[in-house]
Amino acid sequence: MELLRFATAGSVDDGKSTLIGRLLLDSKQIFEDQLEAVERSSRDRGFDYTNLALLTDGLRAEREQGITIDVAYRYFATPRRKFIIADTPGHVHYTRNMVTGASTADLALILIDARNGLREQSRRHAVIASLLRVKHLVVCINKMDLVDYDEEVFNEVRDKFSKFAERLEFSDLTFIPISALDGDNVVTHSQNMPWYGGATLLWHLENAYVASDRNLIDPRFPVQYVIRPMSRSYPDYRGYAGRVAAGVFRPGDEVMCLPSGFTTTVQSVEALGTPVDAGEPNLSVTLTLRDSLDISRGDMICRPGNRPYSGQDIDAMMCWFSERPLSTSTTYAVKHTTRNVRGRIQSLRYRLDTESLHRDESAEHLVMNEIGRVTIRTTQPLFYDAYQRCRTTGSFIVVDEATHETVACGMILGPAT
Amino acid sequence: MTMTSNLAELEAEAVYVIREVAAEFERPVMLFSGGKDSLVMLHLAVKAFCPAKVPFPVMHVDTGHNFDEVIDFRDRTVERLGLQLIVASVQDSIDHGTAIEEIGPRASRNRLQTVTLLEAIATNRFGAVFGGGRRDEEKARAKERFFSIRDEFGQWDPKNQRPELWSLYNGRHRPGEHIRVFPISNWTELDIWQYIADENLEIPSIYYAHHRKVVHRDGMHLAVTRHLTLLPDEEPEEMLVRFRTVGDATCTGAVESCAMTVQKVIEEVAASRVTERGATRADDRFSEAAMEDRKKEGYF
Numbered sequence: 001m002e003l004l005r006f007a008t009a010g011s012v013d014d015g016k017s018t019l020i021g022r023l024l025l026d027s028k029q030i031f032e033d034q035l036e037a038v039e040r041s042s043r044d045r046g047f048d049y050t051n052l053a054l055l056t057d058g059l060r061a062e063r064e065q066g067i068t069i070d071v072a073y074r075y076f077a078t079p080r081r082k083f084i085i086a087d088t089p090g091h092v093h094y095t096r097n098m099v100t101g102a103s104t105a106d107l108a109l110i111l112i113d114a115r116n117g118l119r120e121q122s123r124r125h126a127v128i129a130s131l132l133r134v135k136h137l138v139v140c141i142n143k144m145d146l147v148d149y150d151e152e153v154f155n156e157v158r159d160k161f162s163k164f165a166e167r168l169e170f171s172d173l174t175f176i177p178i179s180a181l182d183g184d185n186v187v188t189h190s191q192n193m194p195w196y197g198g199a200t201l202l203w204h205l206e207n208a209y210v211a212s213d214r215n216l217i218d219p220r221f222p223v224q225y226v227i228r229p230m231s232r233s234y235p236d237y238r239g240y241a242g243r244v245a246a247g248v249f250r251p252g253d254e255v256m257c258l259p260s261g262f263t264t265t266v267q268s269v270e271a272l273g274t275p276v277d278a279g280e281p282n283l284s285v286t287l288t289l290r291d292s293l294d295i296s297r298g299d300m301i302c303r304p305g306n307r308p309y310s311g312q313d314i315d316a317m318m319c320w321f322s323e324r325p326l327s328t329s330t331t332y333a334v335k336h337t338t339r340n341v342r343g344r345i346q347s348l349r350y351r352l353d354t355e356s357l358h359r360d361e362s363a364e365h366l367v368m369n370e371i372g373r374v375t376i377r378t379t380q381p382l383f384y385d386a387y388q389r390c391r392t393t394g395s396f397i398v399v400d401e402a403t404h405e406t407v408a409c410g411m412i413l414g415p416a417t
Numbered sequence: 418m419t420m421t422s423n424l425a426e427l428e429a430e431a432v433y434v435i436r437e438v439a440a441e442f443e444r445p446v447m448l449f450s451g452g453k454d455s456l457v458m459l460h461l462a463v464k465a466f467c468p469a470k471v472p473f474p475v476m477h478v479d480t481g482h483n484f485d486e487v488i489d490f491r492d493r494t495v496e497r498l499g500l501q502l503i504v505a506s507v508q509d510s511i512d513h514g515t516a517i518e519e520i521g522p523r524a525s526r527n528r529l530q531t532v533t534l535l536e537a538i539a540t541n542r543f544g545a546v547f548g549g550g551r552r553d554e555e556k557a558r559a560k561e562r563f564f565s566i567r568d569e570f571g572q573w574d575p576k577n578q579r580p581e582l583w584s585l586y587n588g589r590h591r592p593g594e595h596i597r598v599f600p601i602s603n604w605t606e607l608d609i610w611q612y613i614a615d616e617n618l619e620i621p622s623i624y625y626a627h628h629r630k631v632v633h634r635d636g637m638h639l640a641v642t643r644h645l646t647l648l649p650d651e652e653p654e655e656m657l658v659r660f661r662t663v664g665d666a667t668c669t670g671a672v673e674s675c676a677m678t679v680q681k682v683i684e685e686v687a688a689s690r691v692t693e694r695g696a697t698r699a700d701d702r703f704s705e706a707a708m709e710d711r712k713k714e715g716y717f
Contacts, residue, residue, distance in 0.1 A: 003423045033691050072559045073552045075605050082423045103582040225436045229469035243433045272464035284432040321580050335585050397585045404589035406579045
């Protein structure tokens with residue numbers, strides 16, 4: 001069974017939490033005790049119908065205010081796939097939570113209220129999904145029951161959104177007319193919209209083809225931990241543990257270690273104690289090498305003929321998370337793969353308007369929830385790829401050394417120009 | 418048996434998190450109660466560092482009200498793996514006067530565990546504490562990060578959590594603060610059981626159906642043990658039961674079951690219409706926000 005991670009974003013009233021509640025309920029993932037609690041709570045609050053949003057809004061403050069504040073993770077499975085939903089708030093004040101949810105997603109689901117059409121918020125969600133290289137986008141046009149299931153309304157939103165999305169990068173874009181409240185086209189086909197011949201949302205989630213999104217071409221192995229048992233049974237064992245970021249590593253492969261530049265051969269690939277033929281992307285493995293070299297955490301194992309960029313001056317798109325604005329005079333801690341360095345943001349090229357895609361080159365700061373293009377200089381070289389090519393070696397976080405807060409994230413574009 | 422890609426990915430993610438903590442923290446510790454989630458987590462740690470030993474100790478917060486089968490399993494496991502076990506005892510906290518025993522027949526030491534846990538973290542100066550919490554267990558847990566910072570009082574501030582992107586975890590903290598780490602955040606109850614089956618893991622016998630004397634209280638079947646005080650009208654009855662979760666014996670209910678093998682348990686869990694906590698935990702029944710409130714105080 002495959003795993004699909006998807007992120008949802010929506011505003012207070014788009015019905016996102018209701019949709020997730022509906023997916024869980026109709027795929028029989030809601031348990032009786034959970035449903036009873038929600039029914040009881042809906043009654044206590046004087047609602048006319050069972051408010052499925054109460055299933056996902058887990059914090060007291062969220063239930064009180066009727067909004068989603070933070071990313072919540074939800075799980076359901078069908079016979080075809082297991083799903084992890086990162087359910088994120090949609091408001092501009094929570095852009096950082098959306099970015100967080102999208103960072104690990106294979107697919108993004110955007111909800112649009114059919115009555116309101118395409119609004120700034122939906123555009124922002126699409127821009128964020130595109131920036132975070134979520135390649136599959138599903139747009140659910142919700143509350144079709146409130147517009148008499150009118151095909152024209154659906155077509156208009158679809159056409160407007162498609163036009164906007166031409167400027168973004170998605171490998172597939174799907175539109176589905178739904179009513180989350182009643183379940184139309186969520187798990188079963190709607191009787192109310194015979195004009196819609198496409199798939200239901202659940203069918204689409206079960207069948208979206210994401211396997212080809214893995215990078216099998218560029219072998220990258222950030223060394224996470226050096227295993228040295230120093231025991232009688234393993235006096236000389238030295239294994240390099242880590243998670244394959246991209247590409248495939250096999251015994252006998254000639255590899256290069258960075259920063260040293262030494263080359264050697266992979267002796268064995270061990271998947272948590274068992275020798276295997278290949279270490280594939282995303283798997284946690286241990287490599288042993290033929291020669292004993294000086295390799296430690298934060299080093300990168302690659303192929304001599306296929307190396308990542310190596311350097312200290314890097315261009316990136318950056319999303320700012322902190323209440324304290326981006327400062328070009330502060331040295332921050334930077335974490336990239338398993339490598340911890342320090343760095344300074346040399347310049348802010350522009351701030352991106354996430355609704356219009358306008359680039360404001362006069363911007364001097366990024367404040368919380370803003371996104372811009374920056375050049376960063378690090379104290380030590382990083383071994384990196386463009387984020388577009390490899391998420392793991394193309395991403396970093398920025399940490400304030402005084403408060404220890406994670407203040408920003410970066411998606412690498414390439415060497416500074 | 419080959420592992421499904423779903424479990425292989427969850428395993429790789431958990432191992433990555435465990436190795437990350439071992440690499441970046443000076444004094445990590447892994448909580449180990451002998452329960453199914455903590456033993457899966459411990460098994461992942463063993464695999465993460467193979468063929469070396471697990472490079473940190475394990476700790477059990479012992480309420481003194483445990484099932485004997487589970488304590489026996491805990492001790493055998495620790496011995497087999499050559500681990501260092503730290504037992505933080507709620508009874509000690511009560512004896513020192515830092516925790517006050519609840520009174521009455523419904524008294525439980527569940528809540529007192531938090532006091533003992535925080536004392537043990539402070540005494541041992543642990544910077545990172547691994548817990549086997551899963552996001553599918555409960556709605557407050559659904560909001561938890563893999564790396565969750567706790568202040569000097571052990572408090573969780575759900576509205577002010579660090580953004581957590583990709584697999585770049587930020588474990589920085591001030592002296593006195595610590596990080597709770599949840600490597601199996603993304604596992605569900607069914608994933609745990611399928612992994613136990615795939616890896617052929619031994620688990621405490623009380624997870625399988627067995628005959629046991631129980632009493633019916635608050636909609637649950639509570640095991641009659643030396644830790645449980647019977648109410649005047651309660652009549653113990655022998656039933657065929659198993660435990661879906663294993664916590665303090667005074668507040669963990671059994672479920673009727675005839676599942677005596679791991680495959681039968683998987684079938685039962687897959688068909689279940691009630692969550693594991695809803696079925697078996699008195700501690701989550703106080704209110705809609707019972708878990709959130711306890712977590713804010715420093716509970717796992």
